[in-house]
Amino acid sequence: MSQENKNINLERMAEEDYKIKFSLREKEERYYKEKTKEFGLKTIDRFVRYVPNPSKYMRMNITFAHRDLELIADAIANNKPWAVISGLNPSGPLHLGHKAVFDELLWMQENGAEIFIPITNDESYVVGKTKSLAESRRIAYESVIPSIIAMGFNAEKTHIFVDSDYLDIYNIAMDVSKKITLNKIFKVFGLSESEEGENPGTMFYRGAVQLAQILLPQYEEFGGPKPTLVPVGIDQHPYILLSRDVAERKGFIPPAELVLKFLWGLDGKGKMSASREDSMIFLTDEPNSVIKKLKRAYTGGSVLGDYQKEHGGIPEICPIGALRTYHFELDNRINEQCSSGELLCGQCKKDTIEQVVEYLIDHQRKLPEARKRIDEFLLRKPIKSIL
Numbered sequence: 001m002s003q004e005n006k007n008i009n010l011e012r013m014a015e016e017d018y019k020i021k022f023s024l025r026e027k028e029e030r031y032y033k034e035k036t037k038e039f040g041l042k043t044i045d046r047f048v049r050y051v052p053n054p055s056k057y058m059r060m061n062i063t064f065a066h067r068d069l070e071l072i073a074d075a076i077a078n079n080k081p082w083a084v085i086s087g088l089n090p091s092g093p094l095h096l097g098h099k100a101v102f103d104e105l106l107w108m109q110e111n112g113a114e115i116f117i118p119i120t121n122d123e124s125y126v127v128g129k130t131k132s133l134a135e136s137r138r139i140a141y142e143s144v145i146p147s148i149i150a151m152g153f154n155a156e157k158t159h160i161f162v163d164s165d166y167l168d169i170y171n172i173a174m175d176v177s178k179k180i181t182l183n184k185i186f187k188v189f190g191l192s193e194s195e196e197g198e199n200p201g202t203m204f205y206r207g208a209v210q211l212a213q214i215l216l217p218q219y220e221e222f223g224g225p226k227p228t229l230v231p232v233g234i235d236q237h238p239y240i241l242l243s244r245d246v247a248e249r250k251g252f253i254p255p256a257e258l259v260l261k262f263l264w265g266l267d268g269k270g271k272m273s274a275s276r277e278d279s280m281i282f283l284t285d286e287p288n289s290v291i292k293k294l295k296r297a298y299t300g301g302s303v304l305g306d307y308q309k310e311h312g313g314i315p316e317i318c319p320i321g322a323l324r325t326y327h328f329e330l331d332n333r334i335n336e337q338c339s340s341g342e343l344l345c346g347q348c349k350k351d352t353i354e355q356v357v358e359y360l361i362d363h364q365r366k367l368p369e370a371r372k373r374i375d376e377f378l379l380r381k382p383i384k385s386i387l
Contacts, residue, residue, distance in 0.1 A: 083217035268298030
């Protein structure tokens with residue numbers, strides 16, 4: 001085959017590759033728009049315009065939608081108490097997808113929020129993400145909690161609890177379970193009782209415990225009803241609906257919702273997920289492992305450098321660009337350089353490797369000291385008002 005024919009074939013490959021990537025970008029944009037409309041959420045634009053110091057994620061539309069964020073804006077403006085609840089499963093070390101949420105939580109804490117972080121090791125065990133309750137508990141204390149502390153949270157305004165060790169959460173779950181029914185759970189999640197899938201009893205258990213975690217800051221022991229905010233991925237919206245319904249039945253303030261876009265996995269197959277280890281970078285990964293993952297990562301660029309210079313890249317579906325934008329840049333400069341064809345994937349990957357490795361080395365250096373401080377952050381306050 002002549003060189004000319006090879007070049008023609010390569011250009012055709014580049015064109016076909018871009019068609020796929022444009023399609024992915026359109027699907028991504030359509031997904032968030034449709035879900036925002038379907039769930040009756042508002043865009044973040046108004047909040048960004050009128051709040052003096054919106055977070056980086058809000059300015060860059062990574063945090064993109066909300067419900068009742070006006071209550072939080074009022075609390076910030078008038079120095080009123082407000083709380084944030086953000087839980088996670090301890091099925092493995094935290095990864096950079098988790099870090100995005102915790103960066104947003106740090107902004108909230110700087111603006112007056114009390115932060116509650118449930119570590120749902122019971123759920124990890126019940127749904128089979130860990131082999132035993134003991135394993136989920138070990139991961140929580142040895143890996144997850146130290147990583148959270150190392151990010152720089154204020155111990156006086158951060159309350160972390162592991163479900164299986166904070167037994168009061170189950171008393172609250174019993175309390176809120178009187179306000180929900182299986183029919184309500186099926187309706188909110190769009191299921192019918194005849195559908196196969198998760199055991200209804202398991203769904204009820206998980207629902208009751210999650211509602212207990214979300215409503216915990218509004219119990220008497222924490223000062224009673226107050227504005228609360230739950231940062232979530234769009235797939236967690238049904239739990240917010242349930243919590244708002246139960247809150248009204250209990251005389252609490254319905255929790256507000258803040259929705260973040262998922263961080264793209266390195267394999268280009270959707271969000272970072274613990275079920276696909278090559279899709280993510282753990283905060284405990286060794287530098288050599290990180291370098292290998294990033295070098296082979298999917299990108300929004302072209303197989304041909306000249307083609308990318310002419311047509312630009314597609315940063316909206318690029319996990320490399322997303323890593324830099326989410327974690328290391330203050331604006332959308334990287335996306336603009338990619339879209340214009342000014343920045344090619346080779347250089348972008350090189351810069352990303354340097355930034356990620358530097359961050360991980362620094363984070364891991366802080367972990368030994370963070371492990372010594374766990375007791376400062378653990379929530380132990382007994383809940384007696386419902387007994």
